[in-house]
Every structure is written in structure tokens, then in C-alpha cells.
Amino acid sequence: MTRLEVKDLDKTFKVHTQGSIEVKGFENIGFDVKQGEFLSLFGPSGAGKSSILKTLFRTYTTTKGNIVFHRDNGNKIDIATATESEILELRKSEIGYVSQFLQILPRISAVDVVAQQLIVKGESEEVSRNKAKEMLDYLSIREELFDLSPLTFSGGEQQRVNIAKGIIAPKSLLLLDEPTASLDKTNTMKVVEKLKELKTQGVAMVGIFHDLEAMEMISDKIYKLERVQ
Numbered sequence: 001m002t003r004l005e006v007k008d009l010d011k012t013f014k015v016h017t018q019g020s021i022e023v024k025g026f027e028n029i030g031f032d033v034k035q036g037e038f039l040s041l042f043g044p045s046g047a048g049k050s051s052i053l054k055t056l057f058r059t060y061t062t063t064k065g066n067i068v069f070h071r072d073n074g075n076k077i078d079i080a081t082a083t084e085s086e087i088l089e090l091r092k093s094e095i096g097y098v099s100q101f102l103q104i105l106p107r108i109s110a111v112d113v114v115a116q117q118l119i120v121k122g123e124s125e126e127v128s129r130n131k132a133k134e135m136l137d138y139l140s141i142r143e144e145l146f147d148l149s150p151l152t153f154s155g156g157e158q159q160r161v162n163i164a165k166g167i168i169a170p171k172s173l174l175l176l177d178e179p180t181a182s183l184d185k186t187n188t189m190k191v192v193e194k195l196k197e198l199k200t201q202g203v204a205m206v207g208i209f210h211d212l213e214a215m216e217m218i219s220d221k222i223y224k225l226e227r228v229q
């Protein structure tokens with residue numbers, strides 16, 4: 001089943017602080033992603049990969065084109081033109097976004113940051129915390145760190161907590177912006193294994209990887225972008 005259809009997508013940024021200079025973000029983008037498929041965006045720096053992902057999550061609006069998302073209830077919605085409240089609803093239950101950086105409130109432990117994702121879906125606190133610990137352990141976070149705030153963690157540790165948080169309770173569409181950017185090979189491959197599991201659960205994913213081996217291993221489709229002129 002198709003999850004996402006992107007058609008003729010264009011984005012031009014208008015930078016008002018610079019006297020309304022126009023910057024081309026990307027143009028003529030089109031692809032589709034089925035349930036359980038992983039599509040990678042690939043291309044040189046500045047080609048528009050991150051901007052496309054942000055547009056799919058509607059952090060950015062679009063200049064032209066459609067982003068048709070097939071919802072869990074069978075209805076279709078165009079993310080490019082949906083209302084703000086529809087977008088909030090989609091983000092709550094059907095579309096997830098994992099950036100490179102962990103953004104969390106202070107004084108919440110690593111386990112709670114991850115467990116919270118399951119608790120909001122109705123899972124019990126005990127089960128959620130146990131699953132969160134398992135996931136953190138799988139991603140090589142030392143047990144002595146579990147009850148500390150990840151704000152004091154190293155960059156790579158924070159990124160692993162961020163991935164744990166992003167994938168423990170996966171939504172139907174997951175957008176991943178270089179989730180393994182500061183991880184070593186072992187941990188990158190562990191993340192790839194987890195993402196493969198999500199594919200078997202039917203999660204559709206669009207991602208950006210710097211690690212080409214990881215990209216090849218996880219991708220069903222690779223969408224190549226050229227630098228815009």
C-alpha cells in the first residue's frame with residue numbers, strides 16, 4: 001500500500017532579512033513510498049535533502065506541488081495544503097521526525113525520555129520503562145547513564161537516545177535526517193538493523209544518510225538529487 005506520493009515539489013526560500021533575496025531550495029521533486037519501504041534522499045551538500053524532509057513534516061511550506069499522505073484510516077491528505085490543526089494531528093499519531101539532535105526538557109532521565117513515547121500511546125509505565133531500557137542497552141548506552149538527563153551526555157550518546165526515542169513507538173511514516181551522523185560503525189549498523197525491523201512492521205521511511213554503506217543496506221529506493229542552479 002502506498003503511504004506517500006510526492007509530486008512536482010518546489011521550494012523557493014524568501015529571505016526577508018536580506019531584502020527579500022530568493023534562494024532555491026529544491027525543484028521538480030517526485031517519488032512515492034510504500035508501506036514498509038525505505039527511500040533515501042541522496043545528493044551533494046545544498047541539494048535540498050534536509051529541506052525536502054522538513055517540507056514532508058511541514059516544518060517548511062511548499063512553493064508548488066503535492067505531498068499526498070495515505071492515512072491509517074484510508075483517507076488521503078495533502079500535507080502541502082493541510083491546515084495547521086490537521087498537521088498537528090498527523091504529527092501526533094502518524095508521522096514522526098528524527099533529527100540529528102536531541103531536543104528535550106532538562107531534568108528528565110534518558111529512560112523517561114524514551115519511555116514517554118510508549119506511555120502516550122497507552123502503554124503502562126512499567127512496560128514502557130523496561131522497553132526503553134532494552135532499547136538504550138541495545139544502542140550501547142551504559143546502564144549508569146539511564147537515570148541521568150541526556151543533556152550531559154556526549155554527542156554520540158545524545159544521538160543514540162534520540163534514535164531510541166524516535167523509533168521505540170514508530171508511527172506509519174518516519175522521516176530521518178542523518179540519524180547516524182555522529183555514530184561509529186558498530187552503532188550505525190545497530191540502527192540499520194532496528195530500521196530494518198521497522199520495515200517489517202510496515203513503517204514507511206524517508207531518510208538521509210552520510211554513511212553510504214548504511215544507506216545501501218537500508219534503502220529500497222534511492223532518490224538522487226542534483227545541486228539546484
Ligand SMILES: Nc1ncnc2c1ncn2[C@@H]1O[C@H](COP(=O)(O)OP(=O)(O)OP(=O)(O)O)[C@@H](O)[C@H]1O
Nearest residue numbers: 013015023024025044045046047048049050051052
Ligand atoms: N530556512 C532557510 N532559509 C533560506 N534558505 C534555506 C533554508 N533552509 C535551506 N535553505 C537553502 O536551501 C538549499 C538546500 O539546503 P538543504 O539544507 O536542504 O541541503 P542538503 O542537501 O540537506 O545539504 P547538506 O547535505 O549540506 O545538509 C541551500 O542552498 C540552503 O541554503
